[in-house]
Amino acid sequence: MPVVRIDEPADDRLTDYRDLTDVALRRVLEPAGGLYIAESAKVIARAVAAGHRPRSVLVQEKWLADAAPLAGDAPVYVVSDDVAEALTGYAVHRGALAAMHRPALPSVASVVAGARLVLVLEDIVDHTNVGAAFRAAAGLGADAVLVSPRCADPLYRRSVRVSMGTVFQVPWTRLPAGWGEARGILHDAGLHLAALALADGAVPLDAFAAGRPERVALVLGAEGDGLSRHAMDAADTVVTIPMAGGVDSLNVASAAAVALWALR
16 A cells, blocks of 8 residues: 655545534535444444445554555555644544445345344434444444434444444444334334333333343433434333433433343
């Protein structure tokens, strides 16, 4: 791979990395351009191991030996700490970034084929929560993660970082827009849809786990609004985590971890 030292943050070869803190720009760069940013040699290594391809790698000199072998045939741009910070808008403490080609998403049916435990995230717009939910899914044995069309991007830099790179470890894809179609696909795969929500008549998690269906898709919604009415209507069972101390609910990623552990 070519190693190129660059001294100016305005260099056109660094366009993919410019203004990483500008969310609007990132949305243009990533989904429309077919790119996402992986941060740190560890995360880049997990992405490459999952079959993802770097377009380029941006690295500071002291991290060159660790990051360069991950680039394959892609160019490696070496910059100073000051140039990295001027370019990205923050101090790049982890030493390496990679502009990765975004792979095509697989079908829902292929992702859930044979799965016994699936995590479904509906309209969770906080990238930190999405990354934490993926980490829980990986650590607690979920076979796949499905995200709704309006859910935050699992390959957004913050999601990837918070997940510790497990977004590359757990198979995932996006659901179709309508819950009617999604429910049909999941039922065809033999999955029982369990909506985690506060509702009259909801089954306590421990009771649901005691009689656990063989194959479960656990559906969680955004904090505040919770699951949509369409998601609730599509569910086979509504499940709740019994709470104490006057607290009515947990952070969505924490709730996912509790429920996945109970159903593991």
